[in-house]
Amino acid sequence: MNARRAQKKDEVSVVLCGEAGQGIQTVEKILAQCLKLSGFHVFATKEYMSRVRGGSNSTEIRISSKRVSALLDRMDLLIPFHKGALKHVEKRISADTIVLGKRNIIPEDFRLPEKNHIDIPFSKIASEIGGKIYVNIIAAGVVLGTVGVEQGFITNIIKEFFSKKSEDIIEKNIEAIKKGYEIGAELLNSGKVKFAISSSPKVKDENLLNGAEAVGLGALAGGCKFLSSYPMSPSTGVMVFLAQQMKDFDVVVEQAEDEISAINMAVGASYAGARSMVTTSGGGFALMIEGVSLAGMLETPVVIHIGQRPGPATGLPTRTEQADLELALYSGHGEFPRIVFAPGNIKDAFFLTQKAFNLADKFQIPVFVLTDQYLIDSFMNLPLLDASDTRVENYVIRTDKGYKRYELTKDGISPRGIPGFGEGLVGVDSDEHDEEAHITEDLVLRKKMVDKRLKKLDSIRREVVPPELVGSSDYRILITGWGSTYNVVREALRELGREDISFLHFNQVYPLYEGTRDYLKKAQKNIIIENNATSQLGKLIKLNTGMDIETKILKYNGLAFSVEEVVTEIKKILSKENT
C-alpha cells in the first residue's frame, strides 16, 4: 500500500502472526483485556485460515490514545511466531516496521535490516520457564511493556484467564508475562521503541466487545427466548454467547440437526409466543430459505442473523465478504415483506438486533441482521451499551372466542394471538388460507391475502432507519456503503481530510430509505464501496432510484478493507477526475 503513513507516537499497530494452534487468539484476548482495563483504546481484528493447526494466521491489535475501530495495513510491531510469518504479511511491511523475535528463525530472503529487528529469544526464555507453550504469553508481556501498561492489572487478568488451569500453570504464565513485560519496558525506556500512548480512566469502564457478543446481547435485549441453529463460521459465536447465558436468562438454545430444522423450529417457537432467532452464514442460510417463505406466509416473526463469509458454496469459511445481501433480499419463494439491517459497528449490532425483534413482532415478518466475519470477530472498546434505551414492545394479544388469526385489517396487520393464551384458537397455514387460517382456493380471497401481506410494507417503510451521513452535508463527492465498512471508510475520510467528500452509510438496506435518491442527486460524483464483486447495494439502489453508481470500490479476496486501501482507492478516483 503506498498510502502508508508515518508512524504516530500515540498509536501503535501490533501484528501477531503464527500458525493455528500457537495461541495467537489467546494472546489477542489477553492483550485486548489488559490494554482496555489499563485505559488504552484498543481494536483487535484477525484473519485466519479454516484449519485447527498450521497455516498462517494474523491478528492486528491497535493500541491508541484515541478511539480506534478499523483495520490498518500498517504494522509498527510485528511478532512472528513461525517461519512463514514474514512472507504472510510481506505486503504490510514498511521501512518503519519493527520485528520482535529471534532473527535467525526468519528465512534469509525475508529478513529486515538490522535496525528493524529487535532480537528477543522467545523460545529460550520460554524453555527456561517450562516449555515452548509460554512463548505467546511472553510476547503478550512484551507488547504490554512497550506501551507502558500498569503492571498491577496483568497478574489478575492472567489468573482469571487461566482460572481453570492448575496453580503451577497459572504461576508459570504469570512468570512468562512478567518476563515479557520487563523486556518490553526496557525497550520503551531505552528508546528502542518510541511510543507515547496515554491511557484514560474513562476507557477502563467501557465495554470490550466483539460483533458476535453485540448481536447476542441485542437478542437478549430484544426479548429473544429461543435460538435454534446449526454451527457455521463465522456465525456460531452468537449461538455460543446465548448458550452461555442460559443459566441466567430464560432462553432455550438448541443445536438443530440441520439449518432446515433450525428455522422451522424457530418459526414454531415464535408461533407459540417465544421470540425466536437463528444464526447462520450464507451456506446454512441457503438451507433455511424455505423457512423465510414460511415465516412470510404464516406471518410469524423470526429474526435471522447471517454472518457473511465468501461463497459460492463453501467458499472461504473463515473470511469475510458482503455478498449475501441479494440472497437475504430475494430469499424465499413468493412475495412478502421483510426488513434487512446491516449494522456498521458493534454498537449498532446491539441496537439493531434488539430492534429487529420488535419489528419482527410488530409486522409479523422475517427480519434480517446481516453482519460478516470482520464485524463478528473484531473486538473493540466502546462506551457502555445502555440497555435502558431499549424496550421489548409487546404485540401479542389475549384471544377471545371466535378469534381469527388472519383477520383482514386496514394496514394488513392482524392482531396476533398465540395458542394457550385466551379463549380463541390460533391456526397458521403455509397454504393460502382464509381469515381463520384454513386452506382455501378461493381466488378472490387469495388476492386479498396477498394484498394484506404486502400492505404491511407501507407501515414498514415509515419506520426505515435512515442512512447516516458522515461529513458535511455540503459535499461534492459522496461515497455510499453499508454494513461493516462503516468505521474503515470513516477513518479513511478523516485521513484524507477532504471537506468535499462525505460518506452515506446504510444500517438498513431494505426497504431502502426513501430519500436515498436525494442524497445521491446532490453529489457531483458518486462512489460506492462494497466488500463484494458485483456491488449488490449498488444494484439495489439502481432498482430503487434509477441511479447507477458507476464508480465502485470493490474488494472480494476474502479480506476486509483496510483504512489505507480505502484512502488509496479514493485518491486514485480523484486523480482520474483531475486528468
Next chain:
Amino acid sequence: MMESQIYEMGDIDIAWCPGCGNFSILKILKLALSELGIKPEKLVLVSGIGQAAKIPHYFKTNFFNGLHGRAIPPATAIKAVNPDLAVIAESGDGDMYGEGGNHLINAIRRNPDITNIVHNNMVYGLTKGQASPTSQIGFKTPVQVKGVFLEPFNPLALAVALDASFVARAFSGDIEQTKDILIEAISHRGFALVDIFQPCVSFNKVNTHKWFKENTYYLNGSHDSSDRGNAFQKAIETEKLPLGIFYKNDKKSTFEENVGVYSKNKEPLALRKEERMKKLSNLIKSKR
C-alpha cells in the same frame, strides 16, 4: 371424558377421496382426544404437506400447518416453549419418512413430549401416486415404471434401534384398537411414534383395506413392550406385519426437562414475563 363433537368444524368441504383411510384416522383421533379430555384450546396439531397433513383443517383446535417434511421441528419447539399444550405432529409417510427423515431421527434422540402420527399409505397421495419411502418392492407408479427397487423404509425398526420412548403401529380400519393405541401414545411422556396403516383408494391398488387386513396381526398380551430386543424382532417381521405397541421406554427424560428453563419455574416460557433489564445491564457491565 368430553364429546368428540367439540372438535367438529361443522359443514366443511373435505378434500379427501371417498373411502380414504384418512377419514377414519380423523375420527379416531377426535375420539382419543375427547376421551383424554384434552380441550381444543390446549392442543396444537402440527402438520406438514400432503393429503394426511390436511387433517388440521378438519379439526377445531390450534394448528400449525407448516411445510412438507417439517412438522416435527415446529412441534418440538412449540412444546419446548409451552409444555402446557398437548402437541401432535401428524403427516403422511412421504412427509415424515422422506422429506423429514432427518427430523424424525433427531426427534427420537431429542425426545420432546410430542406424539408423532404418520398416515402410512405407502404412496405419495397428494402428488398423485409416486412411490413413498414405505412403498413395497415392485410397486409400480408412473415414475417407478419398473417397480420400486429401493428397500422399503422401516420406521419401527429405526425407532426401536434409536431407543425411541414409544413405538407403535396401528391400522385405520380398526377404530377401537387404534383409538386405544393413540390414547396411550398421547398420554405417554416423551416422543411417541404411531405409524398408522392407511389405505389410499386412489393411488395404491396393492396395499388396500383388504390387503392390510390380511397382512397384519396384533401383538398379543404376552408381548413385553419394555423388551427392546424383542421389539426389534417384531419390527423387522415382514411375513405378516404386527400391530400394537412394540416398545416403550418410560425412563427417558424429555427435551423440555433438559432445556433448563423449567428446572425452577414451571410457567411456560412463551407466557413468562421475565424482568431482564437488570440482568442485562449486569451482563453488559461484566463485558469489560
